[in-house]
Amino acid sequence: MLKKFIDKESGKKVESTVMNAITIDCVIFGFDQGSLEVLLVQHGEGIRKGEWGLPGGWIKETESIDNAAHRLLGELTGLDDIYLEQLKAFGDPERFPLGRVITIGYYALVKREDYNIKAGSTAADAKWYKIADIPNLIYDHNEILQYSLANLRTRIKVTPIGFNLLPEKFTLFELMKLYEEILGVEMDKSNFRRKILHMKLLQQLDEKQKDVSHRAAKLYIFDQAIYEKLTKKGFNFEF
Amino acid sequence: MLKKFIDKESGKKVESTVMNAITIDCVIFGFDQGSLEVLLVQHGEGIRKGEWGLPGGWIKETESIDNAAHRLLGELTGLDDIYLEQLKAFGDPERFPLGRVITIGYYALVKREDYNIKAGSTAADAKWYKIADIPNLIYDHNEILQYSLANLRTRIKVTPIGFNLLPEKFTLFELMKLYEEILGVEMDKSNFRRKILHMKLLQQLDEKQKDVSHRAAKLYIFDQAIYEKLTKKGFNFEF
DNA sequence: AAAATAATTGTGATTATTACACTTATTTTC
DNA sequence: GAAAATAAGTGTAATAATCACAATTATTTT
Numbered sequence: 001m002l003k004k005f006i007d008k009e010s011g012k013k014v015e016s017t018v019m020n021a022i023t024i025d026c027v028i029f030g031f032d033q034g035s036l037e038v039l040l041v042q043h044g045e046g047i048r049k050g051e052w053g054l055p056g057g058w059i060k061e062t063e064s065i066d067n068a069a070h071r072l073l074g075e076l077t078g079l080d081d082i083y084l085e086q087l088k089a090f091g092d093p094e095r096f097p098l099g100r101v102i103t104i105g106y107y108a109l110v111k112r113e114d115y116n117i118k119a120g121s122t123a124a125d126a127k128w129y130k131i132a133d134i135p136n137l138i139y140d141h142n143e144i145l146q147y148s149l150a151n152l153r154t155r156i157k158v159t160p161i162g163f164n165l166l167p168e169k170f171t172l173f174e175l176m177k178l179y180e181e182i183l184g185v186e187m188d189k190s191n192f193r194r195k196i197l198h199m200k201l202l203q204q205l206d207e208k209q210k211d212v213s214h215r216a217a218k219l220y221i222f223d224q225a226i227y228e229k230l231t232k233k234g235f236n237f238e239f
Numbered sequence: 240m241l242k243k244f245i246d247k248e249s250g251k252k253v254e255s256t257v258m259n260a261i262t263i264d265c266v267i268f269g270f271d272q273g274s275l276e277v278l279l280v281q282h283g284e285g286i287r288k289g290e291w292g293l294p295g296g297w298i299k300e301t302e303s304i305d306n307a308a309h310r311l312l313g314e315l316t317g318l319d320d321i322y323l324e325q326l327k328a329f330g331d332p333e334r335f336p337l338g339r340v341i342t343i344g345y346y347a348l349v350k351r352e353d354y355n356i357k358a359g360s361t362a363a364d365a366k367w368y369k370i371a372d373i374p375n376l377i378y379d380h381n382e383i384l385q386y387s388l389a390n391l392r393t394r395i396k397v398t399p400i401g402f403n404l405l406p407e408k409f410t411l412f413e414l415m416k417l418y419e420e421i422l423g424v425e426m427d428k429s430n431f432r433r434k435i436l437h438m439k440l441l442q443q444l445d446e447k448q449k450d451v452s453h454r455a456a457k458l459y460i461f462d463q464a465i466y467e468k469l470t471k472k473g474f475n476f477e478f
Numbered sequence: 479a480a481a482a483t484a485a486t487t488g489t490g491a492t493t494a495t496t497a498c499a500c501t502t503a504t505t506t507t508c
Numbered sequence: 509g510a511a512a513a514t515a516a517g518t519g520t521a522a523t524a525a526t527c528a529c530a531a532t533t534a535t536t537t538t
Contacts, residue, residue: 091304091343093303188498189515213513216516238475427528429488434526453482454486
């Protein structure tokens with residue numbers, strides 16, 4: 001994977017090293033049975049073989065960074081049209097042991113119902129980890145993960161991106177559980193309902209939950225059009 | 240400024256081009272007489288000579304990205320200990336006409352009272368521009384600037400970073416004018432006072448404004464300790 | 479001393495938040 | 509098939525925050 005370069009002007013060899021190499025690493029969040037999870041992959045080569053890390057790869061000469069991130073995500077998960085945002089660049093000179101490699105961190109939010117690892121995976125092994133069970137990761141991937149988690153927590157208070165983690169149709173209680181899990185707080189059912197419904201971001205469907213052993217809850221969908229209207233005049237999502 | 244490389248493995252020449260070259264570009268915000276301003280520099284070399292752009296430069300092999308940004312900022316303004324944060328990386332393949340160069344955007348908030356352009360400037364010319372008067376900039380610098388402005392607007396609603404733009408001691412009215420200018424809204428003096436004082440982030444001093452031709456306002460300072468306490472348990476800065 | 483200017487304080491109507499308790503619908507158990 | 513269990517969904521009253529003004533106070537200039 002590493003390339004070797006010679007500086008044509010100075011003539012110096014830059015051995016076993018890539019000058020200013022750039023990679024992408026992606027934190028993929030999912031939500032399953034009340035738990036926030038992250039998709040990790042097992043490294044297939046090198047000294048760190050068998051250790052877990054964030055999925056990532058190299059940026060091609062002719063593609064934008066965003067496109068590279070989307071491509072990598074598609075190769076791994078078989079999904080396109082995923083919610084994906086750049087976090088920031090991580091560039092400690094020591095972060096990668098074999099040379100100077102700057103990585104650009106992304107985070108993605110996927111609906112677990114859509115996700116199917118077999119679809120396009122090139123990774124030896126990929127697995128969802130609950131946030132509390134994240135192992136030691138290669139390089140600075142724990143730092144990137146923690147940063148993205150902090151970012152998700154502040155973003156979700158200001159923007160309704162949480163919907164990207166839920167199925168198309170969801171109950172108010174599921175939505176509340178998502179907020180509780182990500183923010184690490186307990187909320188009041190009644191007050192949550194009032195607040196979220198008051199925002200008018202949700203559309204009630206004529207459908208109900210199936211296969212639950214108690215009174216079935218009404219299903220809702222997220223109204224994109226109203227969201228965009230609200231975004232323009234600014235709104236607040238604090239709970 | 241551009242380097243030329245040969246890929247040692249493939250033997251291919253990569254002429255007039257830097258593979259994966261990385262720069263830093265910095266949006267430096269200041270606040271002067273009620274206006275939000277940005278520090279731009281005039282290019283001293285190349286075809287774009289004379290055109291304005293964001294101050295920036297190359298990242299050295301052995302320094303972290305954050306250190307590079309601080310170093311560049313110090314070289315230009317003579318200041319260290321500036322509020323500086325990474326925005327994100329910009330990497331459209333076409334953004335730089337002579338080759339693939341990815342740039343990492345930063346934004347800084349400086350107190351104009353501290354700033355002295357003569358201190359360490361290497362730029363041919365540097366000048367503060369009001370937001371409304373920003374000219375056409377080189378490469379994708381207008382895009383970077385717009386992005387940082389949007390970022391500042393959302394950040395300032397959630398975090399009291401605005402203080403970095405004001406002198407050490409300021410009046411409540413000055414603070415309000417800062418928020419009005421950045422967010423582009425009008426606020427009610429009375430309600431603003433109540434809200435900001437209620438947060439307990441400000442310490443009233445036994446000092447007053449000098450040299451004003453009317454009743455002098457009390458001066459306040461920002462209380463860092465209380466800010467950190469509040470940050471831990473989370474707080475909201477909406478106005 | 480009066481006028482001008484802006485700081486500072488006050489007020490009441492409206493809306494949002496919070497902590498609960500209560501009612502309703504559905505499924506499972508006996 | 510009635511009772512128990514479970515969670516959905518509604519209601520309420522106290523408290524706090526927001527908003528749109530009006531009134532008062534302290535200084536400086538005329």
